[in-house]
Amino acid sequence: MDEKYIYSLHADICKALGNPIRIEAIEILRNGELCFSDILEKVGGLKSTLSQNLSIMVNAGILKVRKDSRCNYYSLTSPKVYKACQLMREVLIYNLEKQNTILSKIKSEL
Amino acid sequence: MDEKYIYSLHADICKALGNPIRIEAIEILRNGELCFSDILEKVGGLKSTLSQNLSIMVNAGILKVRKDSRCNYYSLTSPKVYKACQLMREVLIYNLEKQNTILSKIKSEL
DNA sequence: TCAATAGTTCACAAAACTATGAACTGTTGA
């Protein structure tokens, strides 16, 4: 198991966070499992699109499914997934605030 | 600034983690800034490839550059970036271990 | 038995991402 291979697996699991629908699903699932149609109701869009995106996350190992006879329940495999997401969101917020500060400075110099 | 737009920005910043070269660069930079050629020496590959990948991270706001007359120094914009990466790596490790356990069970049942 | 519900799978076209190598910019030291 060489170094580059690990980086590639690591990138694959991070890649599973890199889509707006999938980020939204993670946010929705942060407090516990929900069934497919409940997630669909919140996220919107086509069921095929959501199904494919959820399955990408299951394959990456960041989501798991519990199949009931009437419903497929999705949940995070670990709270770490949401924590990582949250950290990246904080980085985003910080960057947006910084941009805003720069913008204000430019405006005040007009 | 609507909800879906935030998810899309959030995904963009996560997307910047979703490549093996970029993951490796983050690991390399976790202890502080390094200049381009030092990173290149560790990562390997073409300088154009590395340059483009670093610039993707700078644009996403997870890396910053300090330009010296003789060198371009890259560093993480926040320790949160590395922490998020680390959490995802822990999820990966856990998944690999779980796979391994399952594999052992299957083997022992032969 | 049959319609409805719940969701997955598939093929496909458009869009995005990637690495490559050549060309380019800017700086330094001889």
Next chain:
DNA sequence: TCAACAGTTCATAGTTTTGTGAACTATTGA
């Protein structure tokens, strides 16, 4: 002034990812 160094930019071709809509599977309740 000129070669060497440090790195970026660009065009390009190949690969991957994306969302869409249709078709499909499985379960339930009437």
